Amino acid sequence: MTNMISEWVRCPVCGNKTRLQIRKDTELKNFPLYCPKCRQESLIEAKDFQVTVIKRFETKKQS
Numbered sequence: 001m002t003n004m005i006s007e008w009v010r011c012p013v014c015g016n017k018t019r020l021q022i023r024k025d026t027e028l029k030n031f032p033l034y035c036p037k038c039r040q041e042s043l044i045e046a047k048d049f050q051v052t053v054i055k056r057f058e059t060k061k062q063s
Contacts, residue, residue: 011035012042012053022046030054 005024008017016037022028028046035041043054 007049009033009044009046009051011038011040012044012051013040013056014038022049022051024049 006021009020009022010016011018011033014035014037016035018033018035020033026046028044031044031046033042033044041057043057045052045054
């Protein structure tokens with residue numbers, strides 16, 4: 001069995017690590033990525049460790 005290298009997906013807004021890891025063979029399309037640090041959500045695509053932001057969503061703060 002070979003060791004697959006994985007990388008953390010970083011938030012496109014603040015640059016911190018999210019809770020998601022991807023491998024080289026991972027493909028994501030229209031994936032809603034949530035960042036627990038800045039509490040922003042972004043719609044992303046990923047292929048060959050390249051992450052592309054499709055759209056950023058503004059999350060509303062709860063009162």
